Amino acid sequence: MAAEAGRTPIGRIATVSLWSRLYGFGSIYAKTIRDSRMAFLIVAGLLGGIMLSACAAFGKAYSDPASRADMARLAADLPAIIKGLAANPVNVGTIGGFVSWKYGPVFLVVAAIWSIVALSGTLASEARKGSLDMVAATPFGKRRIALEKLAAHVTAMVGAMTFLAIVTYLGGKAFATLPGDEIPLQAAVGYALLVGLIGLVSGSVAWALAPFVGRASAAGVAGALLLGGYVVSGYQASVPALQPLANLTWFHWTAGHLPLAGQYDWLSLVPLVPITVVLYAVGVEAFNRRDLGVTSAIPMPSMPGALLGTRGPIRRSFGDRLPLAIAWGLGLAIFAAMIGGSSRSFADELANSPDTFKLVAAVFPKFDITSAGGFLQLMYAYIGFIVAGLGASTLVAGWASDEEARRLELLLATPLGRGRWAITGGLGVLAAIAVMTGLAVAGIAIGVLIAGGDVVTPVLGGLTLGLWAAAVAGIGIAVGGLWRTSIAAEVAALVVIATFLIDFLGPALKAPDWFNQLAMTSHLGQPLVGIWDPVGVAACLVVAFGGLILGGVGMRRRDIV
Numbered sequence: 001m002a003a004e005a006g007r008t009p010i011g012r013i014a015t016v017s018l019w020s021r022l023y024g025f026g027s028i029y030a031k032t033i034r035d036s037r038m039a040f041l042i043v044a045g046l047l048g049g050i051m052l053s054a055c056a057a058f059g060k061a062y063s064d065p066a067s068r069a070d071m072a073r074l075a076a077d078l079p080a081i082i083k084g085l086a087a088n089p090v091n092v093g094t095i096g097g098f099v100s101w102k103y104g105p106v107f108l109v110v111a112a113i114w115s116i117v118a119l120s121g122t123l124a125s126e127a128r129k130g131s132l133d134m135v136a137a138t139p140f141g142k143r144r145i146a147l148e149k150l151a152a153h154v155t156a157m158v159g160a161m162t163f164l165a166i167v168t169y170l171g172g173k174a175f176a177t178l179p180g181d182e183i184p185l186q187a188a189v190g191y192a193l194l195v196g197l198i199g200l201v202s203g204s205v206a207w208a209l210a211p212f213v214g215r216a217s218a219a220g221v222a223g224a225l226l227l228g229g230y231v232v233s234g235y236q237a238s239v240p241a242l243q244p245l246a247n248l249t250w251f252h253w254t255a256g257h258l259p260l261a262g263q264y265d266w267l268s269l270v271p272l273v274p275i276t277v278v279l280y281a282v283g284v285e286a287f288n289r290r291d292l293g294v295t296s297a298i299p300m301p302s303m304p305g306a307l308l309g310t311r312g313p314i315r316r317s318f319g320d321r322l323p324l325a326i327a328w329g330l331g332l333a334i335f336a337a338m339i340g341g342s343s344r345s346f347a348d349e350l351a352n353s354p355d356t357f358k359l360v361a362a363v364f365p366k367f368d369i370t371s372a373g374g375f376l377q378l379m380y381a382y383i384g385f386i387v388a389g390l391g392a393s394t395l396v397a398g399w400a401s402d403e404e405a406r407r408l409e410l411l412l413a414t415p416l417g418r419g420r421w422a423i424t425g426g427l428g429v430l431a432a433i434a435v436m437t438g439l440a441v442a443g444i445a446i447g448v449l450i451a452g453g454d455v456v457t458p459v460l461g462g463l464t465l466g467l468w469a470a471a472v473a474g475i476g477i478a479v480g481g482l483w484r485t486s487i488a489a490e491v492a493a494l495v496v497i498a499t500f501l502i503d504f505l506g507p508a509l510k511a512p513d514w515f516n517q518l519a520m521t522s523h524l525g526q527p528l529v530g531i532w533d534p535v536g537v538a539a540c541l542v543v544a545f546g547g548l549i550l551g552g553v554g555m556r557r558r559d560i561v
Helices: 018-022 030-035 038-062 067-075 095-102 104-121 124-129 142-175 185-213 213-233 240-246 273-291 314-352 356-362 373-377 381-404 407-411 418-451 456-482 485-507 533-557
Strands: none
Touching: 030 038, 038 095, 038 104, 038 142, 038 485, 067 095, 067 533, 095 104, 095 142, 095 407, 104 142, 104 185, 104 213, 124 142, 142 185, 142 273, 185 213, 213 240, 213 314, 314 373, 314 381, 314 418, 314 456, 373 381, 373 418, 373 456, 381 456, 381 485, 418 456, 456 485, 456 533
């Protein structure tokens, strides 16, 4: 009997292992889990790192009852306009209460942004690129594709929140110095549940909108609801006119659920579940019923034609990046105006409370926190560097999309060389960063003018946001040119997050000086109060323009993907 070599016997069915169905290429769910592993590690590590460092910092800085009493008094004496920037100060004399008050919003926003970015793009961006066409042609069906991708994100969120709960519980045990510092397991789980549900309900908005308006618009609307809801909920006490809007936000509904501070309101979490499920169902059905990649744009004012022309690669790159730069710049400007404008209320409150003034002066001895510039340096610069850096990474993603979306092949059919494309496109990114920085600086100026005081010093100091963002862009462009553009934005974002963790963890854990010096932002001084570090400024410029040159050289030496 003869048999043909290489032919699979009739009736034999290829089997897929259980592990491949859960992680790998055995199912759509497994592949989505695999593709999101880096985002999961970043978010889980970021949340866990912040929790551990916050617990450690409080346990070491406030190790006796007297210092705890001073902290509680400071939290109680803050004016309402400042309290709107943080969570409700409850039981701040313990580790859990302090972390919930000072860093609670950070956990909520990080989880929500991750969910918004993931769920706005997991279907919409792949449909736009055409990568779902082959998958949708299989017997799976579009509804199953959507459900498996959605289930993968929910699984990743559950995993990250489980890690957060474990770290929270262990952090309370490890760094407890006084009775009541230990965080019960129930409190750790309750807080992780709150963070996870806020993240999922915020992402569900983007998931429901993405099939209709596309990834960018869906993420923009969901992000606006997230930040707007947080601001409205925080300031409704000091601005009564915001009360009706605050009643519509999930931040307001869950304001009484502070498990780390020993205050529970489990019923406030219940409405989040049906809202999330309904919006998920809307997104699944919309994806199932609509044609792949077909969306309707949200009407927006168009950019002036002179800015979007095709007279050279720099103008084209700048025009493509400009709307995103304006969006990031407006966010930085609004936040700066709010912080700067509230500095007068903070100064008046300190003037009426000499004991609180002495405490604040002891905690922040390096500059005058009662001035608008000093208050901005304390409350704005740290967050501003993070936002500006992440904004730069998204602009790098736009630059890299030419190669990822195969537009670069058409561009190189012209007299434009690969090295020139990388450098001129990078110059367009830097020009967009300049616009973003200009808007942020305008917001700083408005805030200082509202509060009164020296305007020039904070405005000049705000330029360091652009220097740092340009350095981040330079790193991303260098990576894209030397290796591949598909990882350029991710590496740039990782640099921003690593810098944030070094800045945050170093002082809290009393790390060696060499470790703290690894963060480039630590070399910029305190520019909003006029204290500059020329070495850091020079380093940012070298990294920014050096990255452009390396990117251009790298593109000339490798094939395009």
